Amino acid sequence: MPASTMKAVRQHAFGGPEVLRYEDAPIPELMSGEVLVRVRAIGVNPPDWYLRDGYRMLPPEWRPEVPFPVILGTDVSGVVAAVADDVxxxxxxxxxxxxxxFPSFGPSKAYAEYVSVPASEMAPKPAGIDHPHAAGAPMSLLTAWQFMIELGHDEPNPLQPNRHQPVPLAGKTVLVNGAAGGVGHFAVQIAKLKGADVIAVVSGKHESLLRDLGAADFIDYTKTPPEDVARDIDLVIDALGGPTTGRFLRTLKRGGALFPIFPLGFTDAGDAEKLGVTVSAT
Known part of the structure; x- marks a missing residue:
């Protein structure tokens, strides 16, 4: 077992990056059903900075209680340092x-030298990738998978009345906005894997990468707004989402689907209904 203290990135108040402190913290106590992991790499995801700044994008009544000091982060890759007797x-x-x-609004505690992990939430690191690549995969890949393949849970979404349903991909045309980002580049690969023709919306410097990942076509958003040129799309995965996601409605076929990864701010439900487009999030 390691010593009783470790280094961690903690915060004692909400705010910008300046509230993050690299400091000593207690090593997590190993509980029943858990494994202690010596962290080699972490993934940084949007929920990390949502928590850091106090979930200001949410209505006040939706903001969870957060105990300080808090250690951010959920995605880790590392080496097992200790195992509970029942694991x-x-x-x-x-x-x-x-x-x-995830989601736990504080107890994940990944930005640290050690993290305790429920054994049921852990998997062997693939031998073919290193720790930084492994740490970059869990949340982004699971998000893309839940939107596109299998939701994997029955928790209600307060932003919509119906349970999210992925749509068939084989033989379809899928446009991925933000295709070079964490969720976006996995969405491209999943769509290609399932037999879709993929259009990637990214800046020009990422074209070669996205074509290597399976994109058949490419739109450089710095030169051409994708909503001005894309038509007859079956599915749009908008990895950016937010208030601007409605601009993609006119790119879709009647009966098509728009899946914004970040759905807050979407205000065009009426237009979507008129166009026969399903808008859904997980």
């Missing part, structure tokens, strides 16, 4: 990765 399947020295306790 089977993992041993000290195993290379593992995880999305830890």
């Amino acid at each position: 089977a399947g993992f041993a000290i020295g195993d290379e593992v990765y995880s999305m830890v306790r």
Whole structure:
């Protein structure tokens, strides 16, 4: 077992990056069903900075209570340092990765030298990728998978009345906005894997990467607004989302679907209904 303290990035108040402090913190106490992981790399995701600034994008009544000091982060890759007595399947020295306790509004605690992880939320790190690549995968890949393949949970979405339903991809045309980002580049690969023709919306410097990942066509948004040229699309994955996501409605076929990864701010539900377009989030 390691010593009783570790280094971690903590915050004691909400705010910008300036509230983050690199300081000593207690090493997590190993509980039943958990594994202690020596962290080698973390992934940085939007929920991290939502928590850091106090969830200001949410209505006040939706903002969760957050206990300070808090350690941000959910996505980790590392090496098993200790295993609870009741855990089977993992041993000290195993290379593992995880999305830890999401959503939990504080207890995930990934920005640290050590993190305790429920064994049920952990998996062996793929041998073919290093720790930084493994840590960059869990939340982004799971988000794309839930939107496009299988939702994987029954929690209601307060922003819409109906449960999210992925749509068939084989033989369809899928446009991915923000295709070079975390969720976006996985969405391109999933769509290609499932037999779709993919149009990637990114800046020109990312064209070669996105074509290597499977995009058949490419729109450089710095030169051409994608909503001005894309037509007859079956599915738009808008990895940016927010108030501007409605601009993609005119790119879609009747019966098509618009999936904004960040749905807050979408105000064009009436137009979507008139156009016969399904707008849905997880």
